[in-house]
Amino acid sequence: MSELDSFREATQAWLQENCPPSQRTTVQKTEVVWPGRNQTFPSEDAKHWFERMRDIGWTCPTFPKEYGGGGLSDAQEKVLREEMKAMNCRPPLTDQGISMLGPALLEFGNDAQKAFHLPKIVRGELRWCQGYSEPGAGSDLASLQCKAELKDGYFLVNGSKIWTSYGVESDWIFCLVRTSNEGTKQAGISFLLIDMQTPSVKAKSIELISGESEFAQVFFDDVKVPVENLVGEVNQGWSVAKGLLKHERKMMAELGSGFAAGNLNLADLAKQHLGSNTDGQIADAATRLAIAEYEMMMRAIGLTGYRSHQEALAKQLDPNVPLIMKYLGTTALQTRDELGMDIMAERSCGWQDDHFSVDELRVARDLLFNKALTIAGGTSEIQLNIVAKRVLGLPSNSSGKG
């Protein structure tokens, strides 16, 4: 048996023994385990699961052991993910520190930063958010204006960040800030870590059309940030951000493949709300066809994600194919949402109160929140631009417009 096979066996055994049955079910949004100075858990089982994974370093499986991580190779981490998926184990801890900031520090951070932050990420002691977009800098992120002026031993930060996921709930924020106006806009950006408890950092929830407040605006008013919190060299922040992009893209590709699995089964809903004919088929022919088209789209997206996965294993990966997954997955999800509400009619339009069931109340809010998915993480329009330029090699506009 190969080493990897032994690892797989040992992992299966460990998971069987340590993952409580209640943690082997699909996690609902309200049950996600986040880190934080004031960490809470939805249940005792969730707490135990988190603690056991933390102690073995598997909250951050590939972080080096010296920082408390699992020290696993990429191949081993893949085995762990596969076995967890096979048993339906929930992630024990979710955070931008694990998926984004940790990898950034490992690649670009100095020893002091790694030693200070990585163990806290592994142990779930601090919650991280991402400070990138600004009111004036969304798709054109490099035009960001949040200023960081170098003073004696600290940066003085002024400006604001927007669309910061869970900004209100987070402890620290990693920011792209402007440290120079010379040269290109990218060449004046630095990557700075800011403790949100620092005086004059304020986070304010942004209420969405779904009635939720996942996103926040964060304001910096003469905030003093120690120079030790600069990751990489000054004015080299864009490289750090670009390095992180491949992680974000990987996450997005996975997101695209996993999307829309969700709670709405359109076929069942249609039979329930619109009825079936004597052959047991959805009674309304147009809706039946629309659902068939949707299911074919989902099947094609799933097969495409799977094909990429197999290509990677066979060392035949076409690196362009993963770039289409976010656009496809998010668009398909919105199609599903609209079709679901068409079928359920006013029963899906409930906003609050107990004239509507809990499940019914989720439908419209989910559709409204999901509008964010074709905008966040690179808008659909930007995704199309990327495919056109990077994949298809179509030329850039010479006038700089259009």
Added chain:
Amino acid sequence: MSLVLNQEQLMLQRSAQDFFAHNLPIKQFRAQRDTQGVVLSDDQTWQKMVELGWAAMLVPESLGGLGFGVTGMGVLVIEAGRNLAASHLLSGASFAVSALLSCQPNDVRDKLLGGIASGSMVPCFAMSFSHLTDPPQPGFNGKIDLVPEAMSANSLLLLCQADGGKQLLQFDLNSDRVKRDAMHLIDYRDYAAIEFDQAEAVAFFDYRSTAPDIQELGALLSACELFGISSEAFDRTISYLCEREQFGQKIGAFQALQHRMAKAYMQLQMCKSVIYDALNKMDGSMDAMWHGDRQTPCDDVLIATSHAKVLANDVAQLICTEAIQLHGGMGITDELDIGLFYKRARVLRTRFGSSAFHKQRFADLTGL
């Protein structure tokens, strides 16, 4: 389940690309069309394909074939699509062969399969809706039309319904009781209207009731050809967008056109995935059905095939239409090859089932 070509299949793909580029380039298609009004499979070129073993792709190794399966044939047909190549790969090497493999095995049948593999028999295939008496009368009378590859074939395998079950009849196309008349379609390819006047079948075979339906193989291989056509039309459109200048720049710089091509690219990639999946599923299934182990293809295969046909149809419509449109005035000229791709795709999009038909079937099979 594999959505990735293995080494052998990749080599086959490369060799097919080379072969069609050298032996059946599009300018040859045009030359034949312009001089003869139709593009038939060229005998010499077909014999070269025979020598490469392509006539015997589906024939099991035990019967002297390559046993490369439906995926192997799919790979060839995709490349044929890219080149608008006229050959006997479909009606002959796929449907006629599949029909023979679906018959009760005997020496006569095996000899025919050997003849196809060696190139002495150049078959085509058709289905008749006339009902045969059982046993069949000495002379067969009837008419069938739109038989692909028939004008350049020397033998016809005709599947008929008889009282005791299905029968496969072999006819010599050079017999004077079998009259062929060319039908000219928009794709300039080989089609015949065939009239039988007291024609005698050269051979009869009992066709197994559990045999796979040619329609499934037809739908999937048509999807493959459509995918090849779409891929080539797409690539040529990208090239044109990178060359053509208006308003002081390459028209490919205009975002509206970029977004349309990006969306078309995504559809093309999904089409590839669905087709590869269907080829894979059908491969496993056909083997079992040809050798009698399985009664009918399971729903998985039918679902995969219907999906492949829908997507290939729709992607071909999208991409061939965009190809004409984005080539501007040139797009509607006969001089440009794009119109040839469009016209071939237009015919294939309804053969073995339109999108409407296959969407219904998909809905039926998935319990909607």
